[in-house]
Amino acid sequence: DAGVTQSPTHLIKTRGQQVTLRCSPKSGHDTVSWYQQALGQGPQFIFQYYEEEERQRGNFPDRFSGHQFPNYSSELNVNALLLGDSALYLCASSSGTGGETQYFGPGTRLLVL
Amino acid sequence: QKEVEQDPGPLSVPEGAIVSLNCTYSNSAFQYFMWYRQYSRKGPELLMYTYSSGNKEDGRFTAQVDKSSKYISLFIRDSQPSDSATYLCAMSLTGNQFYFGTGTSLTVIP
Numbered sequence: 001d002a003g004v005t006q007s008p009t010h011l012i013k014t015r016g017q018q019v020t021l022r023c024s025p026k027s028g029h030d031t032v033s034w035y036q037q038a039l040g041q042g043p044q045f046i047f048q049y050y051e052e053e054e055r056q057r058g059n060f061p062d063r064f065s066g067h068q069f070p071n072y073s074s075e076l077n078v079n080a081l082l083l084g085d086s087a088l089y090l091c092a093s094s095s096g097t098g099g100e101t102q103y104f105g106p107g108t109r110l111l112v113l
Numbered sequence: 114q115k116e117v118e119q120d121p122g123p124l125s126v127p128e129g130a131i132v133s134l135n136c137t138y139s140n141s142a143f144q145y146f147m148w149y150r151q152y153s154r155k156g157p158e159l160l161m162y163t164y165s166s167g168n169k170e171d172g173r174f175t176a177q178v179d180k181s182s183k184y185i186s187l188f189i190r191d192s193q194p195s196d197s198a199t200y201l202c203a204m205s206l207t208g209n210q211f212y213f214g215t216g217t218s219l220t221v222i223p
Contacts, residue, residue: 004156033209042119042201042213043157056209090156102211104149104156 002027004093004105012111013081021076021108025093031055032074033102034066037088049074078110086112114139119202119214128223132189136202136214139183143212145205146178148187150198151216157201161187192221 005024013019025032031050035043045058049068068074072093078085088109092102119136126132134148144165149157161176163169163185169176175188185204189196199216 033211035213040121040215042117042203042215043211045210045212048209056207058210101159101162102147103159106156109154 006105010109017081018079023091024073026103029093030072031094033092034076035090081112116212117214121215123218125220130192132192134187134200134217136185142206143204145208146185147203149201152198194221194223197221
């Protein structure tokens with residue numbers, strides 16, 4: 001049983017560029033949440049997708065957008081990258097009735113130069 | 114004021130010691146409480162989940178929630194070097210958006 005998978009594992013971009021990160025949820029899960037984890041900090045909630053709609057959003061600007069596909073996989077897009085966007089981006093999956101049991105993927109480490 | 118406060122440590126204990134990790138929170142409406150373990154450069158791994166108040170035990174791990182004090186704890190008995198990691202507490206109102214502490218770095222010395 002594959003757990004949560006994310007791609008790519010590492011990424012280097014320059015300021016102003018755009019990036020797309022991908023996530024496949026754990027088998028049987030239909031809800032995907034995205035988190036940003038800066039070095040030495042806890043994860044910060046970006047948003048959650050369920051039934052291909054954004055169900056809840058944290059305190060992140062509109063430069064952060066997402067999408068969920070019919071197979072429940074998801075993408076996180078970040079436009080106009082800033083140096084401060086450098087972080088570990090984590091995807092977590094859960095079942096739709098409640099996100100209390102969230103399983104995380106290994107993350108994508110993004111470095112913005 | 115942060116939603117969740119967690120002492121970042123670092124915490125260093127000898128092998129076999131009992132470890133106590135704690136978080137406080139400000140929102141009394143939180144109902145879902147989780148503990149995650151995160152090894153360096155890896156994603157968080159779910160350790161314990163508690164709904165509302167009370168205690169939960171799983172092997173060497175015990176999670177406690179005291180909603181009246183807005184305080185949660187994780188106890189690790191007979192700590193092992195493999196327990197060396199960062200421990201993150203997380204909590205939520207609805208089970209959707211989770212608020213995390215900054216994490217406590219733990220080292221268990223053989």
